[in-house]
Amino acid sequence: MTSPAAYSLRPVRESDHDAVGAVIEAAFGDEGPEVSSLWTEVRQSGYVLAELVAVDARGDEVVGHVGVSHAWLDARRELVDVAMLSPLSTRPDRQEQGIGTTLIEAAIEAARATGRPMLCLEGSPFFYGVRGFERAALHGLEPPSRRTPEQAFQVVLLPGREDWMTGRLVYPDVWWRHEAAGLRDPDLAHLEELFAQKFKPLD
Numbered sequence: 001m002t003s004p005a006a007y008s009l010r011p012v013r014e015s016d017h018d019a020v021g022a023v024i025e026a027a028f029g030d031e032g033p034e035v036s037s038l039w040t041e042v043r044q045s046g047y048v049l050a051e052l053v054a055v056d057a058r059g060d061e062v063v064g065h066v067g068v069s070h071a072w073l074d075a076r077r078e079l080v081d082v083a084m085l086s087p088l089s090t091r092p093d094r095q096e097q098g099i100g101t102t103l104i105e106a107a108i109e110a111a112r113a114t115g116r117p118m119l120c121l122e123g124s125p126f127f128y129g130v131r132g133f134e135r136a137a138l139h140g141l142e143p144p145s146r147r148t149p150e151q152a153f154q155v156v157l158l159p160g161r162e163d164w165m166t167g168r169l170v171y172p173d174v175w176w177r178h179e180a181a182g183l184r185d186p187d188l189a190h191l192e193e194l195f196a197q198k199f200k201p202l203d
């Protein structure tokens with residue numbers, strides 16, 4: 001008999017797109033439709049570098065999804081093509097079974113395979129900080145918006161990254177059209193307060 005928690009990962013297929021949208025919508029709640037339409041537009045814009053799904057044991061139901069897409073790093077020497085991870089979703093009834101963690105590991109490997117020198121994201125430092133990511137500010141990286149708390153902007157450095165690759169991350173326009181950079185008040189102020197209690201400022 002197959003364990004109910006069993007799942008496997010594979011690259012997304014075009015026939016999965018509706019199911020991926022449904023998983024994103026279920027995972028992100030009120031923000032779900034917006035995140036799902038953002039990701040559809042990222043796909044249509046040709047910015048996707050890798051897209052993976054977690055499927056159930058029989059392989060016919062999508063239970064998780066991760067997207068890796070293109071962004072730039074505006075370094076002093078030149079504009080650098082980098083990768084970013086977003087969105088990450090696990091269907092609510094399949095959360096807490098390790099699917100999100102496995103998708104992150106696969107996304108890091110997928111970003112490495114593209115040859116891009118880093119994988120960036122905006123997200124919870126409590127969640128991603130124990131899954132391979134570190135504070136991007138430690139490596140001279142600035143988030144796309146000053147409305148991204150410094151602790152939430154995180155990175156995995158990959159082979160090919162060089163010391164001069166510092167500066168601001170720049171999102172393609174689709175992320176701005178969907179208001180997907182940083183947070184706005186009052187959520188931003190709440191998060192800054194939480195982080196100030198939990199994290200020491202960087203020197």
Ligand SMILES: CC(C)(COP(=O)(O)OP(=O)(O)OC[C@H]1O[C@@H](n2cnc3c(N)ncnc32)[C@H](O)[C@@H]1OP(=O)(O)O)[C@@H](O)C(=O)NCCC(=O)NCCS
Nearest residue numbers: 027028088089090095096097098099100101123124126127
């Ligand atoms: C975040 C998410 C993908 C995790 O998926 P998952 O399959 O449950 O992940 P795992 O089982 O590997 O890990 C579960 C861990 O995630 C933590 N977690 C879930 N949501 C979290 C959040 N918003 N902030 C911080 N940690 C979170 C759980 O507390 C648990 O931590 P633990 O391992 O220390 O107990 C899933 O909760 C989800 O889809 N959330 C809604 C969408 C979202 O917020 N995506 C991330 C955007 S940055």
